[in-house]
Amino acid sequence: MAFVRRKGKSYYLVHNVRRQGKVQQLHLARLGGRPRITDDVVRTVSRNHPFLDLDWSRLREQLNGRVELFNIRSPFVQNLMHSLRNLNLDLADLSPPLLTVTDRAHSSRELVTQLRLLRSTLDVKLDQFERAVPQHREGGRRYR
Numbered sequence: 001m002a003f004v005r006r007k008g009k010s011y012y013l014v015h016n017v018r019r020q021g022k023v024q025q026l027h028l029a030r031l032g033g034r035p036r037i038t039d040d041v042v043r044t045v046s047r048n049h050p051f052l053d054l055d056w057s058r059l060r061e062q063l064n065g066r067v068e069l070f071n072i073r074s075p076f077v078q079n080l081m082h083s084l085r086n087l088n089l090d091l092a093d094l095s096p097p098l099l100t101v102t103d104r105a106h107s108s109r110e111l112v113t114q115l116r117l118l119r120s121t122l123d124v125k126l127d128q129f130e131r132a133v134p135q136h137r138e139g140g141r142r143y144r
Helices: 039-048 056-064 075-093 096-102 105-132
Strands: 002-007 010-019 022-032
Touching: 002 022, 002 056, 022 039
Parallel strands: none
Antiparallel strands: 002 010, 010 022
């Protein structure tokens, strides 16, 4: 049976196997500081360990339950807030004319594509927050 294990600040997908009467942990994949089982992880593990039959949906559910978004003091939320602050600062320093002079056109297009994806993701998330948070009668606060 495979499960997710935390070692230090990283998470790993591991599986216990019995060899010569002893249980050993087989490291299937390193999931990083924010554990996610992506399609790439599934493909890699399935290719490297074809004889293992893993319950991917159960493993994904197990990981979804680990993230403590409801607790503002959880390490995950604190890390997310820190990353958002840094992203805001980096984006504020970004100058489009500088990119066209110093960078190749392809890289500039890729950056613009990623920024558009970020904007779309933010719009979806802000809309979800607006629908989830009850509006106050006096000066209902919106996230926009």
